Every structure is written in structure tokens, then in C-alpha cells.
Amino acid sequence: MQEFLQQLVNGITWGSIYALIALGYTMVYGILRLINFAHGDVYMVGAFVAYYAARVMGASGPVGPLAAVGILLIAMAACAGLGVVIERGAYKPLRTSPRLTALITAIGVSLLLENLGLIVFGADPKFFPQIVARKQMELVSGVIVGSHQLVVLGVAVFLMVLLQVVVFRTKIGRAMRAVSFHREAASLMGVSTDNVITFTFAVGSALAAAAGVLVALSNPKIDPLMGIMPGIKAFVAAVLGGIGNIPGAVVGGLIMGVAEVMVVGYVSSTFRDAIAFALLIIILLVKPTGLFGTGVSEKV
Amino acid sequence: MLKNAILSVVAVAVLIGVGAVLPRMVNPYLFQILILCGINITLAVSLNLINGFTGQFSIGHAGFMAIGGYTSAALTYYLGPHVLAGVAGDGAAATVAGQAFFILSLLAGGAASAVAGFLVGLPSLRLRGDYLAIVTLGFGEIIRVAILNIDAIGGARGFTDIPRYTTFFWVAFFALVTVVFVRNIMSSSHGRAFLSVREDEIAAEALGINTTNYKVMAFVIGAFFAGVAGGLFGHYLMYLHTNSFTFMKSFEVVIMVVLGGMGSITGSVIAAVILTILPEALRPVKEYRMVIYSALLIFLMIARPQGLLGMRELSLSTFRGLKLGGARKSQAGGAKRAL
Numbered sequence: 001m002q003e004f005l006q007q008l009v010n011g012i013t014w015g016s017i018y019a020l021i022a023l024g025y026t027m028v029y030g031i032l033r034l035i036n037f038a039h040g041d042v043y044m045v046g047a048f049v050a051y052y053a054a055r056v057m058g059a060s061g062p063v064g065p066l067a068a069v070g071i072l073l074i075a076m077a078a079c080a081g082l083g084v085v086i087e088r089g090a091y092k093p094l095r096t097s098p099r100l101t102a103l104i105t106a107i108g109v110s111l112l113l114e115n116l117g118l119i120v121f122g123a124d125p126k127f128f129p130q131i132v133a134r135k136q137m138e139l140v141s142g143v144i145v146g147s148h149q150l151v152v153l154g155v156a157v158f159l160m161v162l163l164q165v166v167v168f169r170t171k172i173g174r175a176m177r178a179v180s181f182h183r184e185a186a187s188l189m190g191v192s193t194d195n196v197i198t199f200t201f202a203v204g205s206a207l208a209a210a211a212g213v214l215v216a217l218s219n220p221k222i223d224p225l226m227g228i229m230p231g232i233k234a235f236v237a238a239v240l241g242g243i244g245n246i247p248g249a250v251v252g253g254l255i256m257g258v259a260e261v262m263v264v265g266y267v268s269s270t271f272r273d274a275i276a277f278a279l280l281i282i283i284l285l286v287k288p289t290g291l292f293g294t295g296v297s298e299k300v
Numbered sequence: 301m302l303k304n305a306i307l308s309v310v311a312v313a314v315l316i317g318v319g320a321v322l323p324r325m326v327n328p329y330l331f332q333i334l335i336l337c338g339i340n341i342t343l344a345v346s347l348n349l350i351n352g353f354t355g356q357f358s359i360g361h362a363g364f365m366a367i368g369g370y371t372s373a374a375l376t377y378y379l380g381p382h383v384l385a386g387v388a389g390d391g392a393a394a395t396v397a398g399q400a401f402f403i404l405s406l407l408a409g410g411a412a413s414a415v416a417g418f419l420v421g422l423p424s425l426r427l428r429g430d431y432l433a434i435v436t437l438g439f440g441e442i443i444r445v446a447i448l449n450i451d452a453i454g455g456a457r458g459f460t461d462i463p464r465y466t467t468f469f470w471v472a473f474f475a476l477v478t479v480v481f482v483r484n485i486m487s488s489s490h491g492r493a494f495l496s497v498r499e500d501e502i503a504a505e506a507l508g509i510n511t512t513n514y515k516v517m518a519f520v521i522g523a524f525f526a527g528v529a530g531g532l533f534g535h536y537l538m539y540l541h542t543n544s545f546t547f548m549k550s551f552e553v554v555i556m557v558v559l560g561g562m563g564s565i566t567g568s569v570i571a572a573v574i575l576t577i578l579p580e581a582l583r584p585v586k587e588y589r590m591v592i593y594s595a596l597l598i599f600l601m602i603a604r605p606q607g608l609l610g611m612r613e614l615s616l617s618t619f620r621g622l623k624l625g626g627a628r629k630s631q632a633g634g635a636k637r638a639l
Contacts, residue, residue, distance in 0.1 A: 090598055097605030104558045105601045107551050111594035119587055239434045274445035277438030284435055288426045
């Protein structure tokens with residue numbers, strides 16, 4: 001029981017990182033019906049921007065909360081910019097093209113970011129400075145939670161709540177929902193769809209950057225190809241929850257994280273990559289639109 | 301009928317001739333690129349049947365390739381020595397027997413792949429579009445992890461000491477068979493059924509087409525040829541590792557299909573050749589190779605969203621038409637349909 005609870009804590013921490021990446025996938029998909037395969041690489045860039053920001057600040061060990069938040073914000077802002085550049089440069093010219101064309105372009109952008117990363121950041125892994133002091137706390141008897149895990153959970157929950165507020169309580173959020181519901185109709189109602197799409201990319205990319213920084217806190221080894229697997233798994237998490245659905249992405253990410261940690265803990269670490277997909281296939285066979293997805297009825 | 305028979309005989313004769321001369325004419329590096337071109341053509345054209353013609357978005361082709369590759373390699377590695385024990389030696393009989401056994405194991409690999417294709421095709425009854433895509437992707441990854449955990453076929457070490465049976469002739473032969481097979485099936489009434497599933501499933505069903513049947517059939521046929529391609533791949537490199545069959549390989553094949561033009565066989569062939577040669581041709585620029593490759597890919601997709609050929613096919617008459625200026629009309633028609 002003790003071990004199970006420990007695994008659960010680790011799984012939820014890991015899952016909240018998946019959830020943050022999955023949110024970007026699901027928002028972009030909801031608005032453009034585009035699987036933005038470059039999203040996982042934006043997450044990688046986020047970790048590297050934070051790494052260089054920390055280096056410039058001269059941080060090699062724990063820093064104050066203000067500096068840590070500063071590093072996080074720098075990474076998020078840089079990636080929001082990167083997201084906008086990607087959208088304007090690569091996806092906007094293809095708005096009216098077949099969807100698969102945009103998908104291949106997304107794969108191209110992903111390859112471009114990875115290979116640019118290999119040149120700019122270097123192929124050898126870098127060690128992210130431990131900017132949060134490592135302390136361990138006992139939650140209940142025998143279940144230990146690290147300070148970095150608490151930071152990961154805290155930041156993730158805060159960002160998710162913030163996103164929920166932005167999407168459901170602000171004017172731009174209403175515009176986002178309108179565009180995702182029906183782009184042409186929203187455009188006819190005077191919503192500037194191009195701006196809304198750009199804003200969505202910026203928000204999604206900033207969330208991915210935050211996930212990158214949070215991952216670097218617990219697994220300090222970062223390299224230019226670190227985004228490939230988490231990226232694809234976060235996408236699976238988004239599909240699992242019902243792609244285009246924001247709470248679905250969070251739940252999907254948590255399920256995915258917990259399932260992975262449990263498989264590693266109780267079965268074997270070699271099956272880690274398979275469990276995510278096995279779970280996905282089972283869920284989709286039972287509920288073809290994901291857990292929270294609403295099926296679109298076919299019209300003749 | 302007679303014309304086709306003569307044409308096939310001539311084609312096979314030419315392939316045998318070229319296959320005999322080529323290894324002596326080009327250096328091993330170029331030869332390997334040619335082999336990979338042929339294997340990629342087989343992969344791209346077979347995926348085009350699923351993605352391009354039937355409109356079922358699959359990104360699990362590397363999984364089918366892996367099943368075929370590992371099955372046929374396991375057969376020639378474990379069963380081969382027993383079956384061929386009687387004709388051991390360097391004589392012509394041994395070569396012929398070896399090649400015959402190789403072809404049988406290639407077909408067995410293709411068949412194993414086709415069974416997997418059937419299993420993957422089944423969810424397509426319930427799943428559509430991106431959901432189906434992600435299931436095929438997941439399937440490919442599960443296959444990869446499963447192989448990684450089977451020690452008899454190398455597991456994480458990779459499958460080594462696979463006999464080298466693949467020749468230029470067999471690679472070109474199967475590439476040709478795939479192209480002719482897909483072309484023929486697409487110009488039959490079955491082909492129009494595949495297209496109708498892509499264009500409008502409900503309308504196709506209303507016209508009495510068993511869409512389920514055709515979707516699964518596309519997966520089975522596509523998977524079969526991918527499995528054969530996997531077998532050719534393994535028996536050429538003499539080594540198989542699951543790293544060759546990650547989802548990046550599936551993406552690579554999808555890129556070939558989309559870049560060539562969804563639903564254009566000649567487009568797939570051209571794109572497969574270009575995308576095999578391009579990374580090699582870019583070797584002189586060293587570490588910038590993949591950067592230029594991906595930038596070119598993005599540029600090509602933005603410049604020609606419908607793919608290089610769109611839905612058109614290149615044929616001799618296209619060139620004849622170009623000379624007469626008559627092709628312009630058919631081009632315009634093709635472009636309109638592609639939209």
C-alpha cells in the first residue's frame with residue numbers, strides 16, 4: 001500500500017507534466033484540427049532557454065523564488081514567441097490546404113527544431129542547474145514527496161487554473177471557443193480568427209515551455225531530442241481525453257503518467273513505452289472519441 | 301493479354317540483366333542507395349493504397365515493415381539451415397534453393413504482416429481520421445516494444461547474422477510488382493470502391509459498397525507489401541534493430557506519400573526516390589544536412605500543398621501531351637480535383 005501510494009505520487013507528478021504538454025496539443029487541435037507535431041520540440045526549446053537563462057544569471061544551485069519564477073517566465077515568453085513564428089511562418093500559408101499537408105509541414109518543423117537544436121545546443125546532454133533546493137517530506141508514513149515534485153505540481157495546477165480562467169472568463173477566451181466551434185461563423189461575427197489562432201499557439205507553446213522547465217527540475221539531463229517521446233505521448237494523452245477538450249487533456253495526461261510509473265514500478269521498465277499506447281487503443285475501442293470527447297454526428 | 305505477358309517477360313529479363321551488371325558497375329555506397337530507393341518505393345506505394353486512395357490515415361507502416369522483416373529473418377535464420385541442409389555448398393543448386401527459400405520467407409513475412417494489417421484495419425470500423433491515425437501509430441510502437449522484449453530475435457541487441465539474400469533483382473522486382481498491383485487494382489471496379497470510401501463514406505455505403513470490407517482490404521494489402529519490404533531490408537543489411545522501425549520511419553513513408561501526391565502512384569515513386577537520395581546528396585554539408593532537409597520539406601509543402609503530382613499520374617502520354625500542349629487541360633482538371 002505504501003509503495004503504491006509512493007508510485008501514485010510520482011505518477012501524478014509525471015502526469016501533470018504530460019498534461020501541460022497535452023494542453024497545447026489539444027488547444028491547437030481544437031482550433032485548427034492540426035496535430036502540431038512540433039509541439040514536443042517547443043517543450044525541448046523551453047528547457048534549453050531556461051538552462052541558458054539560469055547560466056546567464058549565474059545560478060548553479062538553488063535560487064530564490066523570484067529568480068526561479070523569472071527563469072520560468074523567460075522560457076515561457078521565448079517559447080510563446082517561437083510558437084507564433086512557427087504558426088505564422090509554416091502553418092498560416094497552409095490554412096486552406098488539405099489537412100495532411102499541414103501535418104507533414106508540422107513534422108518538417110519538428111525535424112527542423114531538433115536538428116537546429118543539435119547544432120545550436122550541441123548533441124551532448126546538458127545538466128540543468130538545481131534551481132529548487134532538494135528537500136524531502138514525508139506525506140504519510142513512508143510516502144515521500146520531494147520539494148521539486150511539489151513545485152512541479154504547484155506550477156502545473158496554477159497554470160491549468162489560469163488557462164481555465166483565460167478560456168472561460170475572458171474575451172479572447174470566448175473568441176477561442178467561438179473559433180474552435182466554427183471558424184467561418186466566428187469570422188463572420190467579427191472575430192479576428194488569425195489573431196485568435198496566433199494567440200492559441202502562443203499560449204500552448206508557453207505551457208509546453210513550462211513543462212520543459214518543470215521536467216528539467218526533476219530530470220536534470222536535457223538534450224535536443226528530449227522532446228520526441230514526451231511529445232508523442234502527450235499527444236496520445238490528449239487523444240485519450242478526447243482531443244480538443246481541455247479537461248480531457250489534463251485527465252489524459254494524469255492517466256498516462258500514473259500508468260507509466262505503475263508499469264515501471266510493478267512490471268518492467270522495458271514496457272514503459274508500450275503501456276501508453278496499449279491503454280490508448282483499449283480506451284478508443286470502447287469510446288472512439290476519447291474519454292471526454294463528444295462525437296460529431298454525421299450529416300448526409 | 302498477350303501484350304501484357306510479353307511486357308512482363310521483357311521487364312523481368314531487363315531486371316535480371318540490370319541486376320547482374322549493376323553491382324559491378326557502381327560502388328557499394330551507390331548500390332545501397334539504389335536498394336533503399338527500391339524498398340522505399342515499395343513502402344510508399346503500398347501506403348498510398350491505404351492513405352492516398354482509401355483515405356484511411358495510417359502512421360504505422362514501420363510496424364508492418366518490422367513484422368515482415370523479423371518474421372522472414374527468423375525463418376531464414378532458424379529454419380533456413382535445416383531446410384537447405386541437403387543442398388549445402390557453393391553450387392548453383394544451393395544458390396537457387398537459397399533464393400527460393402528466401403522468396404518463400406519474404407512471402408511468409410508479408411503474410412504475417414497482412415494478418416497484423418487485418419487486426420489494425422478492424423478498429424477503422426469505429427475510428428475515423430486522427431483517432432485512427434493515432435491507433436496505427438500506437439500499434440507500430442507496441443510492435444516495436446514487443447520485438448524489443450523477444451530475446452530469440454535479438455531483442456534490444458538487434459537481430460544479427462541474417463543471411464544476405466537480397467539482390468537488386470528482388471528489390472526492383474517487388475517494387476515493380478507493388479506498382480503494377482496497385483495500379484491494376486485502382487483501375488478495376490475495386491479501385492473505384494477504394495476511392496469512393498475516401499471521397500464520401502456515406503454515399504459509398506448508400507450505393508451498396510461494403511466500406512468496412514474495403515478499408516480492411518486496403519490495410520491488408522498495404523501491410524503485405526510493407527512486410528515484404530521489411531524482409532528485403534533485413535536480408536540486405538544482414539541486421540535488424542527496432543531503432544529502424546520507430547514512428548520516425550512511419551513518418552518518413554507518410555511524407556513520401558503526401559509529398560508525391562495522395563493517390564498518385566508515380567508521385568509516390570518519385571517522392572520515394574527523391575527523399576532517399578536527398579539526405580545522401582546533402583552529406584557534404586555535414587551537420588547542416590538534416591536542417592536543410594527539413595527546411596526543404598517545409599518549403600516544398602508550402603510551395604506545392606497538393607504534393608508534387610497532386611492526383612495525376614505521370615505516363616508516356618503525359619510527355620507526348622506536353623509536346624502537343626494538350627496536357628495543360630488535363631493538368632487544370634487534376635488541380636481542381638485535388639482541391
